[in-house]
Amino acid sequence: MLKNVFLPSIFIVLAYGFWLSPNFKEISAGVAIFLFGMISLEEGFKVFTGGTLEKILRVSTNTRLKSISFGMFTTTIMQSSSLVSVITISFLSAGLLGLSEGIGIVFGANLGTTTGAWLVAGLGLKVKISAYAMPMLVFGIIMVFQKNKALKGIGYILSGLGFLFLGIHYMKEGFEAFKGSIDLSAYAIPGYLGLFVFAGIGIAATIIMQSSHATLVLIITALAASQITYENALALAIGANVGTTITAILGAMSSAIAGKRLAGAHLIFNLATGLIAIVFINQFMQAVDWTSAKMGIANDNYTLKLAVFHTIFNLVGVLVMLPFIDSLVVFLEKKIKDKPTKMVGAKYLYSTSVDFPETAVEVIRKETINIFELSSNILTAGISLNMVDVAGKQSLQEIVQQSTKVIELDLDDEYETKIKGIYSEIIAFISKAAFTWEVEQSASIHWLRLANQNIVEAVKDMKHLRKNMSKNIGAKNKHIREQYNLLRIQIAIVLRELDRLKHQVKKEGTVILSLDALKLTVKANHDKLNVTIIKLLQKKKITPAMATSLMNDSQYALRIATNLIAMGGTLFASYDEDDISLEREVALSPQELEKIAVSNSNT
Numbered sequence: 302m303l304k305n306v307f308l309p310s311i312f313i314v315l316a317y318g319f320w321l322s323p324n325f326k327e328i329s330a331g332v333a334i335f336l337f338g339m340i341s342l343e344e345g346f347k348v349f350t351g352g353t354l355e356k357i358l359r360v361s362t363n364t365r366l367k368s369i370s371f372g373m374f375t376t377t378i379m380q381s382s383s384l385v386s387v388i389t390i391s392f393l394s395a396g397l398l399g400l401s402e403g404i405g406i407v408f409g410a411n412l413g414t415t416t417g418a419w420l421v422a423g424l425g426l427k428v429k430i431s432a433y434a435m436p437m438l439v440f441g442i443i444m445v446f447q448k449n450k451a452l453k454g455i456g457y458i459l460s461g462l463g464f465l466f467l468g469i470h471y472m473k474e475g476f477e478a479f480k481g482s483i484d485l486s487a488y489a490i491p492g493y494l495g496l497f498v499f500a501g502i503g504i505a506a507t508i509i510m511q512s513s514h515a516t517l518v519l520i521i522t523a524l525a526a527s528q529i530t531y532e533n534a535l536a537l538a539i540g541a542n543v544g545t546t547i548t549a550i551l552g553a554m555s556s557a558i559a560g561k562r563l564a565g566a567h568l569i570f571n572l573a574t575g576l577i578a579i580v581f582i583n584q585f586m587q588a589v590d591w592t593s594a595k596m597g598i599a600n601d602n603y604t605l606k607l608a609v610f611h612t613i614f615n616l617v618g619v620l621v622m623l624p625f626i627d628s629l630v631v632f633l634e635k636k637i638k639d640k641p642t643k644m645v646g647a648k649y650l651y652s653t654s655v656d657f658p659e660t661a662v663e664v665i666r667k668e669t670i671n672i673f674e675l676s677s678n679i680l681t682a683g684i685s686l687n688m689v690d691v692a693g694k695q696s697l698q699e700i701v702q703q704s705t706k707v708i709e710l711d712l713d714d715e716y717e718t719k720i721k722g723i724y725s726e727i728i729a730f731i732s733k734a735a736f737t738w739e740v741e742q743s744a745s746i747h748w749l750r751l752a753n754q755n756i757v758e759a760v761k762d763m764k765h766l767r768k769n770m771s772k773n774i775g776a777k778n779k780h781i782r783e784q785y786n787l788l789r790i791q792i793a794i795v796l797r798e799l800d801r802l803k804h805q806v807k808k809e810g811t812v813i814l815s816l817d818a819l820k821l822t823v824k825a826n827h828d829k830l831n832v833t834i835i836k837l838l839q840k841k842k843i844t845p846a847m848a849t850s851l852m853n854d855s856q857y858a859l860r861i862a863t864n865l866i867a868m869g870g871t872l873f874a875s876y877d878e879d880d881i882s883l884e885r886e887v888a889l890s891p892q893e894l895e896k897i898a899v900s901n902s903n904t
Contacts, residue, residue: 326472328519335468335515338461341441345457349679365626368402369619372409377416385410386567392660393559400630403563407570408619411542415612417514418538421469421521422604437463469518496536496579503540512660513545517611521604531603535582542577562633569629574618596653614901647671647726655733662745665727669752670803672723676756677796679719680861682710683763684776684789692800694740697793699809701786707771727753750869759861766857769850780842784830784851788858791826795819796861800875820866827859 305642311450319326389406392398437459444456492499507516517538524534546568589610590600598605612783646670651666681688684710690700731750753804765786798819831852838848 331468331471331522332375332515332519333468334464334471335518338464338466339467340461341457341464342461345454345459345461360575365401366625368405369409369412371633372406372411373413374409376410378411379751385413386563388657388660390560390563392657393563400559400562400566400633402557404570404626404629407563407567408622411570411574411615412612412619414513415608415615418517418521418608418611421518422608426904434463434466439465468515490533495533496539499533499536500540500575500579503537503542504544505540506537507541507544508547513541515518516541516544516625521607525604531595531606532582534607535586535605535610536579538607539575539578539614542611542615543571546571555818558637562630564636565633565637566629567833570618570622571624574614577618577621578614583612585614585617589696595623605696628642640756647730650726655730658743661730662749665730665746665749668723668727668730668870669749669756669868672720673720673756673799673872675723675804676760677800679710679712679715679760680763680792681796682708683712683767684770684792684829686789686793688800691793696792697797701793702787705775707774710767711761712767713716716764718761720757724753725755751883752868752871755864755871759864759868762857762864764859766854766861768807769854773850778843778847780837781847781851782834784837785856787826787830788855789822791858792861795823795865799865799869799873802869816866816870820863823859823862823866827855830855 302899315329345742372385372389386407388599389398389403393403410641427742433681434825441458441460441463444452445460447453447456467836503516503520507513507518509881518530520534520537520541523529524531529537546564549566550568589606592609592613593600593606596609598609647668655661678688681691685706686704690704691697731746770788773781774789776782778783834843834848836854838841838845843851
């Protein structure tokens with residue numbers, strides 16, 4: 302209901318303002334152009350986040366100081382704390398970043414955002430920046446229409462800067478024109494009442510515009526035109542700082558629980574910093590006067606003094622909150638918890654991750670491991686075994702011989718409720734990832750999609766294999782029973798080895814084989830099994846109907862094993878320098894492999 306009223310109300314207020322004053326129209330146009338510039342700038346920088354920014358983040362946040370420095374540096378370069386926050390939330394959702402490091406980045410981003418006030422107050426109001434805006438727009442728009450991704454990104458950045466400069470120009474001109482008609486400074490409110498009222502206005506303005514940078518530019522241009530008092534401008538700046546948390550909160554709504562906790566940390570930090578600034582406003586103003594005098598800033602240069610204030614109160618906020626980061630993490634983890642759910646769904650796929658290739662690859666990889674684990678339980682139950690036993694140390698032959706009771710399983714229902722939903726979400730997530738083949742992560746995502754397809758195919762083949770296997774693992778004919786047990790062992794071997802790979806375990810005293818060797822071994826045993834079937838049929842140990850079923854089912858077993866091995870080759874390949882490559886060797890018990898060959902030859 303509130304959403305339906307909010308937007309029309311904004312339109313009505315703006316329309317009334319346009320009718321009331323053409324100067325208001327110019328200021329509003331300036332804000333709109335500035336915001337469009339921010340969007341273009343973010344779009345341009347997103348082009349260059351195809352792994353580079355994410356890789357830097359992964360190696361630049363292992364200490365608290367590095368996290369703060371990363372947040373400050375990236376926000377200074379991109380002039381968008383919102384983009385930095387969204388990237389950080391996506392990394393938290395993917396589990397690539399700890400909450401403590403994420404909070405450090407947010408603290409740094411708050412410091413980085415103060416550079417915007419310095420640029421506008423120190424340069425934007427003293428130079429006719431609209432003259433620089435025009436060539437930037439011309440060259441930028443030409444580049445935007447190029448097919449080359451890098452040129453397109455540079456084009457967005459150039460045009461974004463052009464629109465930013467143009468927006469500042471129109472806001473400045475609008476407030477200057479206001480002098481002759483309306484004096485907004487007449488509405489100034491002194492004392493703490495004025496601080497809280499104007500801080501509230503700053504919060505509201507930032508929530509509406511979704512940009513503290515835009516609010517600060519509006520404040521600075523109004524202050525330069527003497528349309529607001531210096532004290533009320535400080536309060537507006539405090540409000541803008543608090544209001545900017547709404548972007549992180551909105552970004553966290555569709556993220557994992559870690560992203561929600563980061564948004565909570567952002568809100569707590571900015572509220573605490575804003576409250577400290579209001580309570581100690583007189584002390585802050587004295588600190589600003591002292592700092593300004595040391596820097597050679599004139600006493601009546603209120604725009605630059607506002608930039609000094611914005612930097613000092615954010616720096617004080619970081620220094621005050623820094624010792625409490627660990628306590629803040631504990632508090633947020635205690636208060637913001639995952640809601641328990643009975644439905645089986647994707648655990649890592651959040652919309653905040655889809656725009657960043659490196660993060661997208663990681664969440665898809667984690668989700669593929671998730672679907673593999675669920676499928677492993679279904680596949681082991683499909684051959685009437687338990688995954689805990691299969692992943693253990695006991696001989697698989699012993700486990701199979703002891704497991705003569707068919708495990709009740711509705712494979713169609715298991716697939717529909719546990720696999721299909723997650724698989725669909727993975728495919729939908731991949732389709733949203735707007736990557737081209739120029740981005741190296743696109744190849745990884747392509748192979749991960751195939752790995753998921755391998756898993757799904759293995760589960761579907763198990764549905765066919767299970768029909769006859771369930772009838773024959775307890776059959777009176779020992780020959781047919783033994784052959785189906787061999788198929789069970791073959792699938793169990795592959796699942797055991799993939800489970801070992803998943804945990805990166807290597808055991809001593811084992812034969813070392815690659816995944817390719819495991820695939821060849823499975824194929825060789827399949828061929829031997831077919832020879833054995835013919836011999837059993839010739840000796841009339843089994844009927845032709847039994848032989849036909851066994852041949853068909855051995856083919857299903859081969860496809861299950863082959864699909865699982867192909868999945869393992871993709872899923873457990875190297876994803877960073879510490880991982881082992883696809884050709885890495887896996888521990889495989891010689892007894893487990895030889896049992897199949899020996900049993901076949903003896904038969």
